[in-house]
Amino acid sequence: MSLFEWDDSLNTGEATIDRQHKNLLAIVNRVRLVGESPDREVEVMQSLTDMYLYAKEHFFDEEGLMDRLGYPGAERHKAMHKSFVDKTHALTDACLEGDMDVKDLCDFLITWWRRHIVVEDVKIVRFAMGNAVGNIASAPANNASDKH
Numbered sequence: 550m551s552l553f554e555w556d557d558s559l560n561t562g563e564a565t566i567d568r569q570h571k572n573l574l575a576i577v578n579r580v581r582l583v584g585e586s587p588d589r590e591v592e593v594m595q596s597l598t599d600m601y602l603y604a605k606e607h608f609f610d611e612e613g614l615m616d617r618l619g620y621p622g623a624e625r626h627k628a629m630h631k632s633f634v635d636k637t638h639a640l641t642d643a644c645l646e647g648d649m650d651v652k653d654l655c656d657f658l659i660t661w662w663r664r665h666i667v668v669e670d671v672k673i674v675r676f677a678m679g680n681a682v683g684n685i686a687s688a689p690a691n692n693a694s695d696k697h
């Protein structure tokens with residue numbers, strides 16, 4: 550099975566966000582290979598744990614970035630992030646009940662990569678580039694009091 554590779558077009562220019570996206574890419578690729586692993590169950594549980602860690606850190610940072618930029622699609626985008634967490638919960642429950650569908654997990658992550666990272670997150674990048682701010686990296690620091 551061929552693995553996904555990082556493409557420079559996915560760079561946001563914000564080092565933290567790019568690092569987090571690359572971490573997710575590693576999770577996606579690991580899950581794509583789970584079916585071939587002798588430690589399948591361990592790999593699945595580790596992947597689910599890593600998905601939570603990714604979501605906790607990355608969504609907080611990316612949502613802060615959207616708020617700082619005044620990104621108009623922020624609420625819709627945040628709802629997508631919540632759906633990722635909800636689906637990860639459901640997959641974890643299924644796994645704990647011994648009812649894990651690895652294909653479901655794999656399909657979910659591939660779809661998330663193709664539709665969210667490659668399409669939706671790139672919209673934030675394009676907005677930032679066309680914005681007066683000019684560059685995501687130059688956006689002002691997040692102010693905790695601005696959080697909703």
Ligand SMILES: [Fe+2]
Pocket residue numbers: 611626630665669670
């Ligand atoms: Fe996102």
